[in-house]
Amino acid sequence: MAKKNTRETVVPQPETKSQDKIALVLSALAAFAYYLYSFKSNGYYQHDEIAHLINMYDFWDKPSSILGNWPKTGYKLVYVIPALLGTKFLLILNCLFAGLASFLAYKTAALFDKRYALLAAVLLATQPMWIEISFRNYADSFSGLILIAAVYAHYKEKWLWAGLLLSFSTLVRQEFFLVAIPYGIYLLTQRKWLAAFLMGSFPVLYDIWGAAVTGDPLYLWTSSRETSDLYSEQFARHGFFHFWRMSFVVWGAVTTVLAVLFSSQVIESTIQKNTSSKFAKNPWFLLIPAFIYLLIHSLFNWDALALGASPNLRYMNGIGPVLAVMATVALASWDKFSSKPRLHLIFIAVALICYALFAAYKHNGVVLTEESDYSLLFFAAVAVALLFAKLAINTQVLLYAGLALISGLLPVQPKKPSNEDMAIQNMVKWIVKQNKDDMVLFTNHTVVPYYFDKQAGHLPSNMKSLDSTAIANAPLGSLLVIESHYSLRMDFPAPAQSVRDEFLVDHDFEKAINSVVELNQGNYQIVNQFIAKDQRFGAIVLEKVK
Secondary structure: OOOOOOOOOOOOOOHHHHHHHHHHHHHHHHHHHHHHHHHHOOOOOOOHHHEEEEEEEHOOOHHHHHHOOOOHHHHHHHHHHHHHHOOOHHHHHHHHHHHHHHHHHHHHHHHHHHOHHHHHHHHHHHHHHHHHOOOOOHHHHHHHHHHHHHHHHHHOOOHHHHHHHHHHHHHHOOHHHHHHHHHHHHHHOOHHHHHHHHHOOOHHHHHHHHHHHOOOOHHHHHHHHHHHHHOOOOOOOOOOOOOHOOOHHHHOOOHHHHHHHHHHHHHHHOOOOOHHHHHOOHHHHOOOOOOOHHHHHHHHHHOOOOOOOOOOOOHHHHHHHHHHHHHHHHHHHHHOOOOOOHHHHHHHHHHHHHHHHHOEEEEEEEEEEEEOHHHHHHHHHHHHHHHHHOOOOOHHHHHHHHHHHHHHHOOOOOOOOOOHHHHHHHHHOOOOOOOOOOOOOOOOOOOHHHHHHHHHHHHHOEEEEOOOHHHHHOOOOEEEEEEEOOOOOOOOOOOOHHHHHHHHHOHHHHHHHHHHHHHOOOEEEEEEEOOOOOOOOEEEEEEOOO
16 A cells, blocks of 8 residues: 655645746846946946956956956856857846846745735845946845845755855855855754755865966965955055945845844844744844844954955945845834834834934945935835834835835936046047057056957957066057056056056156156157046057067
């Protein structure tokens, strides 16, 4: 007699399937909106997005070029093949990945409370920094996608997938080591031996590859330390609380204030030992990675420590999807906490007062300015007030989604080509017009290849980084571009070490140009110059004439 199968078969309910379809549509609409926005924000957030694009192409000539902390090896391994299909395909792929993260945020929130889950997709899709970076060639939004996928896999008890995704995330952003290591310990305590073992797979493979290329058996540690040392003094630090003060600008007012509420809910329920009755899933697996990631970048931004490189606002997209889920779960769980709201109101009140005192200012995309602006604070206050309104769930979701959309769009500042970019574009136009686009071109500027592709229809075929020996031995007609942004920086190759050393002391650009000419015994002559309209950037083109 056949043994009866006692395992319960879970059949998806019609409303769940319908809600999944709505979430997919919302995510697809978000991806399409990002694509359209890319035409409005057609400047660069930073030149790194072009440098990352070129690095993807470099892989096919030199695979080891994607090794290291800056290239974000895990990100590049995913992107090097799509990059062969061109920049437009990459733009679409970036938008699709950003939309997919919204869908995974929804799926994760649905494990807590499917009635509110659609809000998670909207909260992520409307985060100001998520919008701005969504279509660009950065690892930050991609890292957020990997993290939320790992969290979702954890809650679905797909331990191998959760472990492998977190392992892979360390190759996308090395800060995720501080998230992966505690999770690996957790897996060991749960006797998930294979999943815990596999968490070391990607870092080990990465280190083996690096060791094979460099001969350094500790390549992972060495490369990370060298990058940290190189960039530790390159960029200004904005203080420990920089990301906290910029939170409404990065994640949006609604997501941030509800994430604060979530934190207080988790703390209270943990103290009272009733977490399992308040939440359908263990909420600490949302709060811990978000807090660790925010904390480590806050420490990186702290002048007193001068630890690592100063982080950028876009790095916070790494936890944007998790925060969207936290915010949604906070709203969904509010009824279980609203009978005794004192602790939560204190948390929120302190957060809003701190924001009003220290963060209610306009921003320039990097830091807060001195001009007051209470508009985002208003939306946060409305989000808090709505907690006490007796509304149907669907009405709540719609109202919070509307608040998130409006308050999310307010801080967005579409990027336009800078004066520096226009100067480089004019320089490339001149090179192409002079039929010199096939000549050897020495330049460190990262956007030159992009404008070459636009003006000549191809990437520069003989572009090289600045190198004193190569410059001296270059054939006649070679072009040498010395510009005031990248040519003399410590983290780029220099036209001559002595010239860079002098420039970093006196910052005399004209003197540096003359020194380059003298060191090359007059073999190079200035043939043109391109100065930005605001006079803050200049590019000098020299040609080898003898």
